[in-house]
Amino acid sequence: MTTIGFETHDHRACVSEAMTKAEARCAASDLRLTPVRRRVLELLLVDHRALGAYDILGHLSAEGLGTQPPVAYRALDFLVKAGFAHRIEALNAYIACAHLGADHTPAFLICRNCRSVAESDTAPSQGRLGVAARDAGFQIEHTVIEAQGLCPACQTGNAA
Amino acid sequence: MTTIGFETHDHRACVSEAMTKAEARCAASDLRLTPVRRRVLELLLVDHRALGAYDILGHLSAEGLGTQPPVAYRALDFLVKAGFAHRIEALNAYIACAHLGADHTPAFLICRNCRSVAESDTAPSQGRLGVAARDAGFQIEHTVIEAQGLCPACQTGNAA
DNA sequence: GAACTAATGTTATAACATATCAATACTGAA
DNA sequence: TTCAGTATTGATATGTTATAACATTAGTTC
Numbered sequence: 001m002t003t004i005g006f007e008t009h010d011h012r013a014c015v016s017e018a019m020t021k022a023e024a025r026c027a028a029s030d031l032r033l034t035p036v037r038r039r040v041l042e043l044l045l046v047d048h049r050a051l052g053a054y055d056i057l058g059h060l061s062a063e064g065l066g067t068q069p070p071v072a073y074r075a076l077d078f079l080v081k082a083g084f085a086h087r088i089e090a091l092n093a094y095i096a097c098a099h100l101g102a103d104h105t106p107a108f109l110i111c112r113n114c115r116s117v118a119e120s121d122t123a124p125s126q127g128r129l130g131v132a133a134r135d136a137g138f139q140i141e142h143t144v145i146e147a148q149g150l151c152p153a154c155q156t157g158n159a160a
Numbered sequence: 161m162t163t164i165g166f167e168t169h170d171h172r173a174c175v176s177e178a179m180t181k182a183e184a185r186c187a188a189s190d191l192r193l194t195p196v197r198r199r200v201l202e203l204l205l206v207d208h209r210a211l212g213a214y215d216i217l218g219h220l221s222a223e224g225l226g227t228q229p230p231v232a233y234r235a236l237d238f239l240v241k242a243g244f245a246h247r248i249e250a251l252n253a254y255i256a257c258a259h260l261g262a263d264h265t266p267a268f269l270i271c272r273n274c275r276s277v278a279e280s281d282t283a284p285s286q287g288r289l290g291v292a293a294r295d296a297g298f299q300i301e302h303t304v305i306e307a308q309g310l311c312p313a314c315q316t317g318n319a320a
Numbered sequence: 321g322a323a324c325t326a327a328t329g330t331t332a333t334a335a336c337a338t339a340t341c342a343a344t345a346c347t348g349a350a
Numbered sequence: 351t352t353c354a355g356t357a358t359t360g361a362t363a364t365g366t367t368a369t370a371a372c373a374t375t376a377g378t379t380c
Contacts, residue, residue, distance in 0.1 A: 006296055032377090034327070053367070068330065073368065078327095089249040090304050092336095092367060107289050109298040120292040127287055129267050129307055132280040136166055137312035138269045144250050146304040147289055152297035192346090194358070213336065228361065233337065252336060252367090 006109075006118050006151050015045045021100045022084050031082055036065050040075040041084055041096065049115050050093035088117065090146045095119075105143050111151035118151070166269075166278050166311050175205045181260045182244050191242055196225050200235040201244055201256065209275050210253035248277065250306045255279070265303050271311035278311070 022041060026033040033041075043059050044051060057072040065071070076094050079085035085094050086106055097106070098119040109118040122145060133140050182201060186193040193201075203219050204211060217232040225231070236254050239245035245254050246266055257266070258279040269278040282305060293300050 006298070032326080036328085066328080069368070070330085070370095071328080074328080089306070107292065109293055109296060109300075111298075112301070118296055118298065120289070120296070122288050122292075128282050129280070129305060132267065132282075133269055133307060133309075136269060136278055136280075137315075138166070138271075138278065138307070139310045139315055140269075140307045141272070141309040142307070144304060144306040144308070145289060146249070147293060147298070147300045147302070148304070149293075149301040150299045155297075155299055192357080196359085226360085229337065230339095230361085231359080234359080 006116065006153070011046075011048065015042070018045050018096065018100050022082075025082070025084075025100075029082075031078075036060065036071060037075045037078050039063070039065055040072070041079055044079070044085055044094060044096035048096075050088045050091050050095045050110070050117050052091075052093045056094070086119070088146060089144050090148060091115070105145075107145035108147065109151070110146055110148045111154050112148050113150060113154035116151055116153075166276065166313070171206075171208065175202065178205050178256065178260050185242070185244075185260075189242075191238075196220065196231060197235045197238050199223070199225055200232070201239055204239070204245055204254060204256035208256075210248045210251050210255045210270070210277050212251075212253045216254070246279070248306060249304050250308060251275070265305075267305035268307065269311070270306055270308045271314050272308050273310060273314035276311055276313075 019038075019042065023033060025031070039060065040056055043056060053069065053072045053076060056076065057066070057069060060071060061067045076085065076087075080087055080094070083097060084100060085096050086108075087094055088108060088110065090110065095108075095117050099106070099121065104121050105123065107120045107122040109120065111117070129143065130140070132138075179198075179202065183193060185191070199220065200216055203216055213229065213232045213236060216236065217226070217229060220231060221227045236245065236247075240247055240254070243257060244260060245256050246268075247254055248268060248270065250270065253275075255268075255277050259266070259281065264281050265283065267280045267282040269280065271277070289303065290300070292298075
């Protein structure tokens with residue numbers, strides 16, 4: 001289990017690396033990384049935080065890539081389905097996947113102060129939730145695990 | 161860990177029992193279960209499924225208890241803060257607490273077909289998520305755990 | 321180049337949620 | 351019992367998130 005998110009790093013390299021991986025996966029899986037989709041993924045990667053659909057739309061609109069909500073939602077849906085981004089339910093927002101390519105059940109650590117998000121891998125079907133589901137006869141298809149709180153940086157004074 | 165939700169039961173008794181507990185807790189904790197709040201809790205208990213704020217508002221409005229969104233949201237906020245109800249992030253909806261009174265971190269099993277919701281208790285701080293958070297230096301304040309899939313009843317033919 | 325599928329453009333509206341300020345009701349103390 | 355303080359409700363407006371529906375364009379295959 002690796003958690004990716006709060007440590008500092010060479011962000012420019014991290015973005016371009018992720019874009020390269022995404023392109024490779026699209027080529028391999030016959031998915032089309034069109035200009036809008038590509039740009040939305042870049043925006044998510046660069047910001048490294050959860051962005052709302054209308055934040056995204058603001059950027060797109062400023063860049064002449066589209067002005068109406070469906071433009072943003074379609075691109076985000078594509079990225080989420082392709083596994084390039086995740087939706088954060090507790091924020092109604094979206095974030096680039098930190099484990100690009102790997103099929104996984106992510107868990108998120110969401111800072112309520114700076115909105116940064118760390119992504120951690122889990123195996124819920126092996127945990128308590130999985131046991132509870134089996135006991136109840138429930139068939140899990142998708143799991144949302146989101147912890148809210150304070151990231152390391154925001155614990156030192158600047159939080160609410 | 162107990163999961164409450166999909167088994168059949170004497171629902172009328174379950175509702176009145178929960179209302180009694182809620183009343184007792186309000187009396188003990190100096191909380192006011194006003195007519196609107198009381199009615200909203202009843203609606204959630206009776207339906208036994210996740211209801212949207214505007215579903216609630218529809219009932220209230222039909223009963224002359226209020227017509228504007230804040231009426232529903234205030235009542236729901238009260239119930240959530242008091243621990244009498246939970247918000248389901250993945251549905252933008254609300255459900256009565258199945259463990260009325262106990263302080264807990266609930267996990268939900270949500271049927272995508274019939275929208276019924278089972279509530280299970282967990283201890284996330286002792287699980288993988290807790291480990292990941294400690295490793296990352298993240299201070300968890302609140303955890304959302306929601307599994308989506310098919311309940312036992314909806315697995316037999318009538319699902320999508 | 322016709323037929324098919326995927327993606328985009330466009331309009332409209334649905335669904336969810338909160339800010340703000342005024343009015344009223346309840347509570348406890350002088 | 352009236353005053354001050356606090357909690358609740360009433361009311362209006364608006365902000366935010368998301369999708370339905372249908373027309374058009376682009377890309378792919380035969």
